[in-house]
Amino acid sequence: MNLLNSTYNGIQWVHLLDSGKAGPTVGISACTHGWEHAWLRVINHLVDDFWIAQKLVCGKIFLILTNIQAYELSLQTSHPADARFVDENLNRCCTEENLLTWTSYEANRARELEPILANLEYHLDIHSTYSKSQAVWIITEKWKERMGAVMNVDVVFENLTQVQIGRPFIDITERHGGVWIWLEAWWEEDEAWFRIGVENSLRLLSDLKLLEDSSVDSNQYPIKENKKIFVYWSVVPKGKNFQPARNFNHGNIVQKNEVIGQDDVWTHVASEDSIIIMPSVPEKLRIILEKGQIEEFCFLGRIS
Numbered sequence: 001m002n003l004l005n006s007t008y009n010g011i012q013w014v015h016l017l018d019s020g021k022a023g024p025t026v027g028i029s030a031c032t033h034g035w036e037h038a039w040l041r042v043i044n045h046l047v048d049d050f051w052i053a054q055k056l057v058c059g060k061i062f063l064i065l066t067n068i069q070a071y072e073l074s075l076q077t078s079h080p081a082d083a084r085f086v087d088e089n090l091n092r093c094c095t096e097e098n099l100l101t102w103t104s105y106e107a108n109r110a111r112e113l114e115p116i117l118a119n120l121e122y123h124l125d126i127h128s129t130y131s132k133s134q135a136v137w138i139i140t141e142k143w144k145e146r147m148g149a150v151m152n153v154d155v156v157f158e159n160l161t162q163v164q165i166g167r168p169f170i171d172i173t174e175r176h177g178g179v180w181i182w183l184e185a186w187w188e189e190d191e192a193w194f195r196i197g198v199e200n201s202l203r204l205l206s207d208l209k210l211l212e213d214s215s216v217d218s219n220q221y222p223i224k225e226n227k228k229i230f231v232y233w234s235v236v237p238k239g240k241n242f243q244p245a246r247n248f249n250h251g252n253i254v255q256k257n258e259v260i261g262q263d264d265v266w267t268h269v270a271s272e273d274s275i276i277i278m279p280s281v282p283e284k285l286r287i288i289l290e291k292g293q294i295e296e297f298c299f300l301g302r303i304s
Contacts (some may be wrong), residue, residue, distance in 0.1 A: 001047040003030070003040070003065040011112055013065035017052065023059025024208045027120040028201065030063075032090050032169050034070025035080035038128035038185055042197035050198075052211075059210045062116055066090065066125075066169065069105055080130055080188070081284035089288075089295060091127075092166035096175070114172055123173035124181045124204060126197050128188040130281050133250040135196045135224060136184035143179050150207045151183065151200045154224050157277065157301070160231040165294055184278070195221070229275060229301040236296050239263035240289045244279070248298065252276040261297060268297075275301035 006015035030039035043063055046052045052061070065071065067090050074083035087104035094110050117123060134154035140161065161168060161182075170180035183200055186193040199221045205211050242263035253275060254260060260268045260276075277299035280288065288295050 001044060001063075003043065003063060004068075006063070006065075008062070008116070011116065013068050014113075014116065015063045017047075017056055017061040017063065019056040019058050019060065019210075021058040023057075023210060024121045025060045025062070025119060026205065026208065026210065027062040027064060027117065027123040027173065029066045029123065029125045029169070031068070031071045032066045032125055032127065033085065034067055034072075034074040034083035035077075035130075036128045036188060037071075037074070038188055038193045038197060039126040040065070041194060042126065042201060045194075045198055046201060050202075052205075055212045056210055057212050059208070061205070061210070062120065064113065064116070066113070067106065067109065079283050079287075081281070081287040084284065084287065088293060089166075091168045092164070092293075092295060094169050094171050095167045098166070099172075110169060110172065117170075117172040118176040120173045120178045122179050122181065122204070122208065123170045124183065124201065125168075125170045126183045126185050126201075128185055128193050129250070129278065130188065130284055131250065131279075132187045132190070133184065133278065135186055135192075135200075136278075137200075137226075138182035138184070140174065140180070142174060143181065149226060150203055151181070151226075152203060152221060152224050153183070153196070153200070153226060156226055156228045157299075158228060158230050160277075160299055163231055163234045163299065164296060165234070165236060229277075231277060231299050232302050233271070233274075233300040234296040235260050235268045235298050235300065236294065237261070237263050237285075237289065238265035240292075242285070242289065242297060244285075244297065248276045248279040250276065250278055252279075253303070254300075270300065273303050275303060277301050 008014035090106040137153040185196040244261040245259045279298035
């Protein structure tokens with residue numbers, strides 16, 4: 001299946017799998033950031049190799065290619081950071097206020113998709129990272145209340161979207177009453193993301209009873225730690241000349257009062273012993289600052 005050729009109700013790059021029977025309505029979206037192609041392969045596997053349409057016993061699944069222009073740009077650029085977005089980060093610009101007034105490509109695309117997103121009961125948005133990381137599940141209080149533990153990941157981040165800049169793309173579904181699921185499925189250049197994406201997609205759909213069987217082989221997918229970390233802060237550059245104090249990697253530990261970075265406005269210091277979460281790689285950070293975007297350099301997690 002080629003999402004590039006799909007259309008639903010006049011909306012491009014959307015494909016509907018409909019069982020014809022009552023059940024949950026789920027959205028699965030790819031390429032919220034242009035260079036993160038991992039999810040396209042997962043979608044193609046589910047449709048073309050797993051035959052998910054034939055195994056769907058109830059409900060509906062919308063397959064959505066989100067940021068198509070950034071995806072197309074990614075096929076022409078030499079560095080992934082150049083194709084993260086066209087005008088602004090789609091995973092930071094989706095507040096209600098922004099979608100009412102902003103005219104960027106990303107805001108227009110989010111508004112175009114909003115009629116679909118507003119009617120989803122669950123929205124799975126899968127990402128891959130620019131550098132080595134983990135299988136990460138980012139959750140909200142609503143998910144914890146309604147679903148408990150479904151996904152199989154290395155680490156679960158709580159509160160991250162409360163300290164990030166703006167609101168993510170999937171927030172559109174949650175503020176209309178649904179539940180969103182944000183999966184960071186490992187480094188784009190490591191094939192582990194494919195197994196993580198396929199497994200957790202099937203776990204979610206099976207838990208929601210959309211499939212004829214669980215289709216999750218515990219021998220093929222060993223149970224991960226699912227360690228919970230509370231994200232208490234984000235380091236947001238306040239000027240264009242931000243420089244990290246050192247070359248941070250995801251999972252590094254910083255001590256209380258340690259300098260994380262500084263710019264022409266502020267020196268950013270850890271207020272407590274902390275875990276560095278998803279730091280920007282230098283090229284990605286440079287592109288963000290050059291485009292005048294306000295975005296986190298990294299998040300800080302509390303060490304329990």
